[in-house]
Amino acid sequence: MTPTERPAAPVDVRIEGVELAYGTTRVLKGIDLEIRPGEFFAFLGPSGCGKTTLLRLIAGFAEADRGSVRIGGTDVSGRPPWKRDVGLVFQSYALWPHLTVAANVAFGLEERRVPRPEIERRVQAALELVGLAHLAGRRPSQLSGGQQQRVAVARTIVVEPKVLLLDEPLSNLDAKMRVSVRRELHALQRRLGLTTIFVTHDQEEANSICDRIAVMEAGSIRQVGTPMELYERPANLFVAGFLGAANILDGTVASGAFTLAGGARIPLAAGAVPPPGAKLMFRPQHASLAADAPIAGTIVHREFLGATVRYALRVGESDVVVDVPFQSGGDLHDVGAHVGIALPPERALYLAD
Amino acid sequence: MSARWRTGSPGQLLLAAALASFLFLFLILPVATVVYVAFTEKGTGAFTLVNFADFARTDLFVRSFWNSLYVSAMTVVIASAFALPLAYLTTRFEFRGAVLVQTLGFLPLVMPPFVGAVAMQLLFGRNGSLNLVLDDLFGFKIGIMEGLNGVILLQAIHYFPFILVNLSTSLRSIDRSMEEAGQNLGAHGLRLFRRIALPLAMPGYIAGASLVFVKVFDDLATPLLLNVKEMLAPQAYLRITSIGLADPMGYVISVVLIAVSVLTMWLAARSMKGRDYATAQRGGGGLAKRTLGPREAAIAYAIVILILLIVLAPHVGLLMLSFATVWSFSPLPDGYTLAHYTRVLGESSIYIKNTLLYATLAGLIDVVVGGIIAYLVLRTRVPGRQVLDWAATAALAVPGVVVGIGYLRTFYDVKLPDGSSLASAWIVIVLAVAIRRLPYALRSAYAALQQISIALEEAAENLGATKTRTVRRIVIPLMTGGLLAGFVTSFATASVELSAVLMLVQTNADAPLAYGLYVFMQTPAGRGAGAALGVIAVLIVAIGTWLSQRAVDRSQRAHGLDL
Ligand SMILES: Nc1ncnc2c1ncn2[C@@H]1O[C@H](COP(=O)(O)OP(=O)(O)O)[C@@H](O)[C@H]1O
Ligand SMILES: [Mg+2]
Numbered sequence: 001m002t003p004t005e006r007p008a009a010p011v012d013v014r015i016e017g018v019e020l021a022y023g024t025t026r027v028l029k030g031i032d033l034e035i036r037p038g039e040f041f042a043f044l045g046p047s048g049c050g051k052t053t054l055l056r057l058i059a060g061f062a063e064a065d066r067g068s069v070r071i072g073g074t075d076v077s078g079r080p081p082w083k084r085d086v087g088l089v090f091q092s093y094a095l096w097p098h099l100t101v102a103a104n105v106a107f108g109l110e111e112r113r114v115p116r117p118e119i120e121r122r123v124q125a126a127l128e129l130v131g132l133a134h135l136a137g138r139r140p141s142q143l144s145g146g147q148q149q150r151v152a153v154a155r156t157i158v159v160e161p162k163v164l165l166l167d168e169p170l171s172n173l174d175a176k177m178r179v180s181v182r183r184e185l186h187a188l189q190r191r192l193g194l195t196t197i198f199v200t201h202d203q204e205e206a207n208s209i210c211d212r213i214a215v216m217e218a219g220s221i222r223q224v225g226t227p228m229e230l231y232e233r234p235a236n237l238f239v240a241g242f243l244g245a246a247n248i249l250d251g252t253v254a255s256g257a258f259t260l261a262g263g264a265r266i267p268l269a270a271g272a273v274p275p276p277g278a279k280l281m282f283r284p285q286h287a288s289l290a291a292d293a294p295i296a297g298t299i300v301h302r303e304f305l306g307a308t309v310r311y312a313l314r315v316g317e318s319d320v321v322v323d324v325p326f327q328s329g330g331d332l333h334d335v336g337a338h339v340g341i342a343l344p345p346e347r348a349l350y351l352a353d
Numbered sequence: 354m355s356a357r358w359r360t361g362s363p364g365q366l367l368l369a370a371a372l373a374s375f376l377f378l379f380l381i382l383p384v385a386t387v388v389y390v391a392f393t394e395k396g397t398g399a400f401t402l403v404n405f406a407d408f409a410r411t412d413l414f415v416r417s418f419w420n421s422l423y424v425s426a427m428t429v430v431i432a433s434a435f436a437l438p439l440a441y442l443t444t445r446f447e448f449r450g451a452v453l454v455q456t457l458g459f460l461p462l463v464m465p466p467f468v469g470a471v472a473m474q475l476l477f478g479r480n481g482s483l484n485l486v487l488d489d490l491f492g493f494k495i496g497i498m499e500g501l502n503g504v505i506l507l508q509a510i511h512y513f514p515f516i517l518v519n520l521s522t523s524l525r526s527i528d529r530s531m532e533e534a535g536q537n538l539g540a541h542g543l544r545l546f547r548r549i550a551l552p553l554a555m556p557g558y559i560a561g562a563s564l565v566f567v568k569v570f571d572d573l574a575t576p577l578l579l580n581v582k583e584m585l586a587p588q589a590y591l592r593i594t595s596i597g598l599a600d601p602m603g604y605v606i607s608v609v610l611i612a613v614s615v616l617t618m619w620l621a622a623r624s625m626k627g628r629d630y631a632t633a634q635r636g637g638g639g640l641a642k643r644t645l646g647p648r649e650a651a652i653a654y655a656i657v658i659l660i661l662l663i664v665l666a667p668h669v670g671l672l673m674l675s676f677a678t679v680w681s682f683s684p685l686p687d688g689y690t691l692a693h694y695t696r697v698l699g700e701s702s703i704y705i706k707n708t709l710l711y712a713t714l715a716g717l718i719d720v721v722v723g724g725i726i727a728y729l730v731l732r733t734r735v736p737g738r739q740v741l742d743w744a745a746t747a748a749l750a751v752p753g754v755v756v757g758i759g760y761l762r763t764f765y766d767v768k769l770p771d772g773s774s775l776a777s778a779w780i781v782i783v784l785a786v787a788i789r790r791l792p793y794a795l796r797s798a799y800a801a802l803q804q805i806s807i808a809l810e811e812a813a814e815n816l817g818a819t820k821t822r823t824v825r826r827i828v829i830p831l832m833t834g835g836l837l838a839g840f841v842t843s844f845a846t847a848s849v850e851l852s853a854v855l856m857l858v859q860t861n862a863d864a865p866l867a868y869g870l871y872v873f874m875q876t877p878a879g880r881g882a883g884a885a886l887g888v889i890a891v892l893i894v895a896i897g898t899w900l901s902q903r904a905v906d907r908s909q910r911a912h913g914l915d916l
Contacts (some may be wrong), residue, residue: 059537060536061533061536080536080541081533081536081537081541082536082537082538082539082540082541084537086537087537088533088534088537090530090533090534091530092528092530094528094530094531094533094534095534096531096534096535096549096552096553097553098552098553098555098628099552107535107538107540107548108538108539111538111539111540111544112539155534155538156537156538159538159539
């Protein structure tokens with residue numbers, strides 16, 4: 001009966017055609033998403049792009065102007081928050097300061113009229129699950145940030161919600177804690193098998209623990225995919241730039257090649273069909289420097305990073321970064337040197353905004 | 354030079370000393386005298402507890418003590434019953450009635466409870482309008498204005514806004530995620546309010562409730578006007594006025610009043626310790642307000658209208674009484690007349706003149722004393738400035754009766770040049786009233802001064818202005834709005850102070866309006882005139898409150914302090 005003993009059959013979440021505006025500001029502009037049962041899913045995007053709003057919509061705290069939310073096949077749009085069975089861990093944790101840790105965790109079970117002995121057992125089990133059973137009698141204000149976060153998670157999962165929503169759960173922790181807590185969260189999610197949505201603006205967080213990611217920008221979803229897919233095959237310049245370092249160069253497509261503003265020609269890889277208005281995108285580690293390479297640039301800065309040497313170059317009007325593996329005894333290029341950038345055609349991606 | 358300013362210039366020290374003497378003479382000394390008399394033997398001056406033993410042995414006093422406690426506690430209960438639904442409705446729902454609550458709900462603060470006492474008896478008393486109608490239709494009467502009940506109802510009507518304001522402020526400052534977390538876990542509606550919002554707003558509730566308790570426990574005028582004598586404050590008054598200044602019981606009762614006030618405040622502060630949740634919360638905002646369904650709205654309006662009807666009853670009754678020819682043993686007055694107003698504005702206009710004079714002087718004293726203390730505390734390092742602040746604030750815990758008794762005893766033997774006693778001079782009334790209002794004026798002064806950035810003053814000094822000139826040219830002009838607000842608040846409430854005044858008025862010619870009202874209300878024939886005086890008092894206070902609000906708004910706009 002505790003979360004550990006009996007993982008409920010996971011459910012899917014479908015968001016269809018959701019539009020939401022506050023006054024004249026369109027905060028969500030036609031969101032379509034399918035989150036699979038048991039998946040650890042991330043909403044990733046810069047601050048203010050609508051991630052929290054979308055999460056609140058699923059939890060019932062915001063109402064869509066159009067579109068629907070289905071949880072396990074049931075349309076829950078129009079249902080109040082207290083009838084949704086969706087667990088939300090607030091960014092601020094929202095632990096009630098007037099209740100002890102145990103009372104905070106017991107709250108949802110009490111609201112569900114669970115018999116007292118069972119409440120006690122399940123609270124105990126949930127606190128053990130997050131490793132805080134020994135702090136049951138404390139007040140939230142007597143806990144550290146990481147402990148508060150775990151209480152908030154315990155309080156939410158103890159009622160065995162159908163879906164777990166985490167709103168920037170790591171943002172109030174210091175950098176060191178973040179890495180360990182995100183691993184705990186991941187392990188916990190795997191153990192519970194609970195469909196989970198994780199909101200973050202930090203691509204590293206999303207990449208490290210999530211199965212799939214929806215990248216959001218200004219109220220729209222720009223791409224959905226696994227972290228590897230998003231990195232290797234970004235659908236547009238926004239996604240390419242948001243996940244990892246990206247070099248972006250202007251140019252035109254003509255007769256099987258991409259011609260840069262400076263005149264250099266990159267032959268298109270077989271089957272590559274650049275969209276209209278496409279720019280060239282490549283990752284720093286995919287290019288190399290050579291005297292006779294086609295893209296001419298000038299080195300403006302050099303950083304030794306250990307395994308690699310990072311060169312910042314000026315190419316025409318654009319800045320380009322190239323990471324070169326460091327070989328001991330190998331020659332380094334000097335700042336001010338004119339060099340060429342070599343790029344294998346299959347590493348060149350042609351993306352529009 | 355600058356170092357000397359930091360420890361206080363001779364001028365500042367002189368000001369501090371002058372204020373210290375003022376507070377000592379007119380607050381500390383009278384209160385200390387009362388305490389001293391209560392604990393000493395008559396004649397010898399030896400320490401004794403015999404007076405307290407007498408108090409505890411006298412049935413009447415013990416009964417009065419329990420009555421006072423009961424009335425205060427029940428007032429808190431009834432006032433909470435008014436305030437809770439109103440706070441819940443106005444802070445948690447999109448509710449048009451909220452404006453109604455905000456405006457009408459605060460009306461009682463404009464009128465001290467004793468003013469409406471007689472009107473309430475005419476409406477709800479044994480032979481009042483309600484009971485006459487009930488008796489006629491159903492053959493029974495209800496005793497809501499009988500004895501202690503009347504005091505409780507009247508006090509609750511008057512004081513519930515203190516709870517409402519404090520509770521609503523607390524409710525509004527709760528981080529919205531606190532309640533959303535509750536909803537997310539399955540709670541909603543009243544249950545959510547009871548389990549999450551209300552406990553989190555408890556500090557605000559306790560602050561309001563303890564204030565109500567203390568005010569009611571100390572109040573003299575309301576029970577007296579309802580002819581309820583078996584309570585502590587009336588007993589103190591009656592002992593002093595009927596037996597004389599030498600009788601120790603009035604002093605003993607005074608000490609009990611002070612002790613209960615201080616104990617209540619202390620208990621309230623202690624129970625709030627560690628519960629100041631507001632500071633533990635991020636963000637702000639309060640839960641998104643919900644719109645009411647039609648059935649809910651009907652219930653909500655019914656509750657609000659019922660409460661407001663009760664709350665407005667004394668005002669309406671007073672107004673009717675002031676225009677009534679005869680109103681006795683009938684649901685409504687027999688006829689209407691302007692005669693009462695002609696009378697009080699004519700032969701009794703001395704009451705109004707005295708009130709305006711006293712209240713103006715009291716307001717001025719409060720603003721000057723409060724303003725200087727605020728300046729000394731916030732802007733200088735004069736030694737002992739905290740003691741000034743503490744002493745002025747301590748006036749909160751001193752009941753009006755105690756101030757009255759203390760002044761009589763302390764200044765009785767001080768002879769004026771013409772041979773009369775200082776205790777019988779009208780200026781003493783002004784001082785008593787001013788001291789009672791000082792804590793409030795001090796708070797306005799603090800607020801006004803805190804809004805002025807120290808940088809503005811430093812800029813003036815940097816440009817060569819001395820401290821004194823900086824105060825005159827920068828600080829006082831910028832504080833004008835706040836000081837004016839403090840003045841008007843003191844003025845308005847001073848014009849209806851009765852508890853301290855009752856003791857100190859020696860002749861009718863020196864009496865203010867509140868006293869006149871009290872005298873008129875003693876006889877059935879004087880009620881109409883008393884009510885007319887009451888209406889005038891309400892108008893004075895209402896206009897004062899309105900002016901103070903305007904003064905604050907204006908000065909904030911003028912100085913670009915958008916708060
Ligand atoms: N209640 C509201 N009223 C008006 N605008 C809002 C409200 N809530 C959010 N917004 C706006 O919607 C946008 C998205 O907000 P949010 O979902 O919190 O972004 P994120 O969580 O991605 O940082 C922001 O521009 C924000 O200002
Ligand atoms: Mg957010």
